[in-house]
Amino acid sequence: MHTGDATELPETVAVAVPRTVLFDFDGVLIYGDSFYQFVRHRYAQAWPRKLLAFLSLPWLLLQLPFSRRLVMRSLVHTAFLGVNEQRYVAAAQSFAAMLVRRPKQFNRDALQALRRHQAAGDRVIVVTGCEHTLVSSILQQLGLGDIEVVASQFRPSPFGMRVKLHNIGRQKVKQLSARGIDAWHLAYSDSSVDIPMLKVASEAVLVNGEPVLCKKIERALGRSVTRVEWY
Structure with a gap:
């Protein structure tokens, strides 16, 4: 198990070859779940959405033992019921x-690390379950509009915006491969869900x-990982 501090990147960053x-x-890069915060904000903005979610509660509770993901997806769809693509983009x-105006919302050390990779000429891609x-x-x-992004996707429907693709777990590897990216030098994560990517x-x-x-991730990978403490 390797460790690193908040000011250093892994040793391989010193290599001059673009990676x-x-x-x-x-x-x-951000503390917490950004899309979850977005959905909560949507519910907080309008009481009719809360009422509709409440009225759906019996059905959601029936689904919960079988699929927590399906319940969450239903709540997401309710949050964007009747919202077309243009309105969704404006809301997002x-x-x-x-x-970005919230203090201490973002991991400063992680953002600095990302920018150092950019400065080193690396191809940096944000791969996320966020939409x-x-x-x-x-x-x-954040001034990082040029970063490549591989993320979850929505699609418009007659009822509002709906989940098209949830980019988590093995889906991340699949979506990268669909873009012709089958190998990478470094991958930063905080979760065992990203084991396929790692x-x-x-x-x-x-x-x-x-x-x-x-230790859980190392067992799954069959090798050591580098640990960094970033804040």
Whole structure:
């Protein structure tokens, strides 16, 4: 198990050859789940959405033992019921602008690390379960609008915006491969959900991971990971 401090990148960063470097978003560049915060904000804005979710509660509780993901997806769809693509983009951009004004919302050390990779000439890609428009808007607000993004996707429907693709776990590797990216040098994550992405990386980097989580990931990978403490 390797460790690093808040001011240093893994030793491989010193290599001059351009590399492909992946960053998870939630829990790495930003604290918490950004899309969850967006959905909560949507419910807080209008009581009819809360009422509709409440009326759906019996059905959601019936679904919960079988699929927590399906319940969460239903709540997301309710939050954007009747919202077309143009209105969704405007709402995501507005929330992104509000989010970046919150103090201590973002991991300063992680953002500095990302910018150092950019300065070193690396190909930096944010690979996230957050929805594409939202994460792209947040990065734009942070002055990182040129970063490549591989993210979850929505699609418009007659009932509002609906989930098209949830980019988590093995889906991240699949979506990268669909873009012709089948190997990468470094991958930064804070979660065991990203084991498929970390497994492909020449160097897997765990951000602010507890020892128990680190050992779990190392067992799954069959090799050591680099640990960094970033704040």
